[in-house]
Amino acid sequence: MSEKKEVKIAAAKGRPMLTWVGKRPLRHVNAFPAQRVATFDPSGELVQNKLDASWEGWPEYYPKGGLLFHGDNKEVLAHLLANGFRGKVNLIYIDPPFDSGADYVRKVQLRGVTGTAKIDGETYTLGEQIQYTDIWANDNYLQFMYERLLLLKELLAENGLIFIHMDESRGHYIKILLDEIFNQENYINEIIWKRQTAHSDIGQGSKHLGRLHDSIFIYCKGSSYKWNNVYTRYSNEYIENFYKYYDPETGRRYRLSDITAPGGRSKGNPYYEFLGVTRYWRFSKERMDKLFKEGRIIQTNSGGVPSQKRYLDEMPGVPLQDIWDDIKPIQSQALERVDYPTQKSMKLIERIIEIGSEPCDLVLDCFIGSGTTAAVAQKLGRRWIGCDINKGAIQTTAKRLQSIINEQVQEAHKPQQTEFSEMADEDKKPEPAQLAFTNWRVNDYDLAIQHNEAVNLACEHIGVQRTRSDGFFDGILGKKLVKIIPFSHPLTPLDLEEIKKELEARPEEDRSIVVICLGKELVADAWLEDWNRLRKGKDAVNRVDVIELRTDPKYGNFIVHQPATAKVNIQRAGDKIKVEIKDFISPTIVERLEMDTPLFKAKITDWRSMVDYVMIDTAYNGQVFSVDLVDVPEKKSDLVSGVYELPAPQKVTIIAVNIVDMLGEEVLITKRL
Incomplete structure (x- = not known):
């Protein structure tokens, strides 16, 4: 890996x-x-x-x-x-x-009857654009x-x-x-x-x-x-037509099956006399005698050809068609x-x-x-x-x-259990x-989970060989040294100056450098251009190149998961708790709308179309969310309210608001009042 x-x-x-x-x-x-x-x-x-x-x-x-x-x-x-x-x-x-x-590959179903955006010259609503449309x-x-x-x-x-x-x-x-x-x-x-x-x-x-x-x-x-x-059950009609006989003692249903052998000598079947009848048979003489003793072979007519009993309860059923x-x-x-x-x-x-x-x-x-x-x-x-x-x-x-x-x-x-029935x-x-x-993500990463894990993912994606012995550089890509900038911020000139100081401390180091980052400031491009001006050609000493994980032509499809965010106003007003959701954005929904709709650009003007439901806990303990209010619109065409009023607990409490979007992603906002 x-x-x-x-x-x-x-x-x-x-x-x-x-x-x-x-x-x-x-x-x-x-x-x-x-x-x-x-x-x-x-x-x-x-x-x-x-x-x-x-x-x-x-x-x-x-x-x-x-x-x-x-x-x-x-x-x-x-x-x-x-x-x-x-x-x-x-x-x-x-x-x-x-x-x-559309409904399987990039399914985004938004709320609202008329939607909040329409295609120019068309009558389709935003929800209709995305859900079950044959685009x-x-x-x-x-x-x-x-x-x-x-x-x-x-x-x-x-x-x-x-x-x-x-x-x-x-x-x-x-x-x-x-x-x-x-x-x-x-x-x-x-x-x-x-x-x-x-x-x-x-x-x-x-x-x-x-x-x-x-x-x-x-x-x-x-x-x-x-x-x-695999076998299926016999139909009642089939049972009545073919399993017509009953054992008088047990009541078990059975049918009679031919035991003579088609093909005779050419098939290598045994030939002998049994119950006064000489034929080519399906079974050996020893097997036939054993079945007869078990009551499985009967002769319905004196001197007639014997038949085999086949019990219904021993048959697997009809071979699956x-x-x-x-x-x-x-x-x-x-x-x-x-x-x-x-x-x-x-x-x-x-x-x-x-x-x-x-x-x-x-x-x-x-x-x-x-x-x-x-x-x-x-x-x-x-x-x-x-x-x-x-x-x-x-x-x-x-x-x-x-x-x-x-x-x-x-x-x-x-x-x-120590005893079992046969069945x-x-x-x-x-x-x-x-x-x-x-559960795993592929090419949709949450790089905030753990920095070390995020670095490992990026190295695996690009093909960086990690080096644990170097206190500054993170690995090697081909013959180049690799420095990974923490994904919590974009590449800045300050990061590049740190690389410059490290190279000055290693005067014999002549290898080029690859910087891996998640975004970069524009001023960083000017620093790089000035640094690399005299470092041309494949043998250039200490040239610095950048792989930006979102835009790089070769490695730029390393997708980063951006969690949904919300702006929520929570306040105490007398004996009431007032909650107002000011805004909500799901970068995943916005991104998928753009990917799903190559023929047009869809716009979301009401954040509520992205929200599936809202829950509120007025005494959140930090572990278990106890629902005091839930706003689940009855129809897909309805929107959540976004403004709520609840009785306020007398003591200091933590109010928790859980907002779930149409893809199931949750945002939890808390406030102590």
């Missing part, structure tokens, strides 16, 4: 090949470092040294637990490839955008999916499977992309999932057939892929519902994971959304990696996983593969 990495990507060579305007092969990608931002480890598992075989080959950089990444999935996938996960993922399930990248041309969408599928193939194990969930609007394009990337001979199935009930999207005046299904494409990477057969109509979508009252717009049923994901993986296998979903894939993987004893660019999705996923892991930890501490052992779920997970 100590140097910048360029990850090579194999070319797609399958046929047929889809062509679109701007199609570009993905020959390599730059891998950004990851910054750990949170750990959930209720049992202290991550501090233990896991030695079991399931974690063999796990990259040392990451703790042995679930990994949840916040960032653009293209950058996250490149990071995983560069850091030891190439060919390590056993099963991939993705539910990517069907017809628009992607079809060519851009195909390039988006092409790049990510190429990266996913590199991560997939040779015996792994990938499941891609689509609908009818883009599925046919994605199928051809998959043929090109994974090769047509590695296509396994198209699953038709009936996701809706009878009426679907048919309304009065509709001029199309009801849209009832999604498609899920299955591809393998190599011919020796994992596959577990490619039309799935027995799994319903998430209903409004479902217990698993987390109010995420693209949430999929846990039963759907459970079936997919059971088909294509074993306990302790690694499952990946880079469009994690509400976290269903990670949640099911955790329940089924699989390891998992999840990723999403939407912070709200990461928060929703983390909350679900915390609840599941807490339940699993509690279950592990329960006394073990109990069969229904027993796999042991959890992990009881902890960590």
Whole structure:
């Protein structure tokens, strides 16, 4: 993790090949470092040294637990490839955008009916500009999916499977992309999932057939892929028609099955006499006698050909077909519902994971959304990696996983039962593969977390080799010395003068200097120009160059997370506490609005359109936030009030105001009154 990495990507060579305007092969990608931002480890598992075989080959950089990444999935996938996960993922399930990248890739949903800005010459409101708008041309969408599928193939194990969930609007394009990337001979199935009930999207005046299904494409990477057969229950009609007989003593239903052997001698089947009938049989004579003693072979007619009893309660069911109509979508009252717009049923994901993986296998979903894939993987004893660019999705996923892991930890501490019924052992779920997970950021860093960590991230991004023995310089880049300016302030002439003094104290030092900073003052450019005027050419002594992490042509896409800020007036007026939010700004929302809307410039004139809800605690103890007032607008079209009045505690107290923006980022303002 100590140097910048360029990850090579194999070319797609399958046929047929889809062509679109701007199609570009993905020959390599730059891998950004990851910054750990949170750990959930209720049992202290991550501090233990896991030695079991399931974690063999796990990259040392990451703790042995679930990994949840916040960032653009293209950058996250490149990071995983560069850091030891190439060919390590056993099963991939993705539910990517069907017809628009806006609602998945850079989702910013703002409040307000008419919005606070409109596009010149258009009638779209700001909210409509960003939410569920098809601002992607079809060519851009195909390039988006092409790049990510190429990266996913590199991560997939040779015996792994990938499941891609689509609908009818883009599925046919994605199928051809998959043929090109994974090769047509590695296509396994198209699953038709009936996701809706009878009426679907048919309304009065509709001029199309009801849209009832999604498609899920299955591809393998190599011919020796994992596959577990899954069975569904027999229908009542099937049972009545085929399992017509009952054992008089037990009441067990059974059917009669032919035990003669088709193909006879050519298939090597045994030939002998049994119950007065000479035939080629499916079983050896010893096996036949054993089944007969067990009451499994009967002769219904004297002298007739014997048959085998097959009991209904011993049959696994109907082998799973490619039309799935027995799994319903998430209903409004479902217990698993987390109010995420693209949430999929846990039963759907459970079936997919059971088909294509074993306990302790690694499952990946880079469009994690509400976290269903990670949640099911955790329940089924699989390891998992999840990723999403939407912070709200990461928060929703983390909350679900915390609840599941807490339940699993509690279950592990329960006394073990000494007696089990026969069914109990069969229904027993796999042991959890992990009881902890960590949250990470890729290319969206909070450099205020810890200066040393921020420096390490920057060095990794640029490829600086750290030197601990030098008391002034931080490392080496090629043959150049490196000085990193604290990220708490921009580069100034005072910083450069310090470098000059250090060089004067080292008269024999002839190497050039690279200064790494986060922003720089204009006067620093004049200092550098004057210093370097006589230091030209590749052999120049003590030349000073600057890498500014936001604007440098080569290294300038090292994104820094800027937290949201608020101006809040809190005062005591008699027996009342008055709170007025004067202003709120989320740099992340503003940045993403600019990234999401390349066709126009959106402006935010009312800070309330960025705020999801406000909570106030009139007696904050610094640890637990107790809600005395919450302002959650009833509709997405409504705005928070921003002005509040509450009863004032008689004693001196701390008032805390918690403002949560539309991406889930929180700002906490406190004041002692």
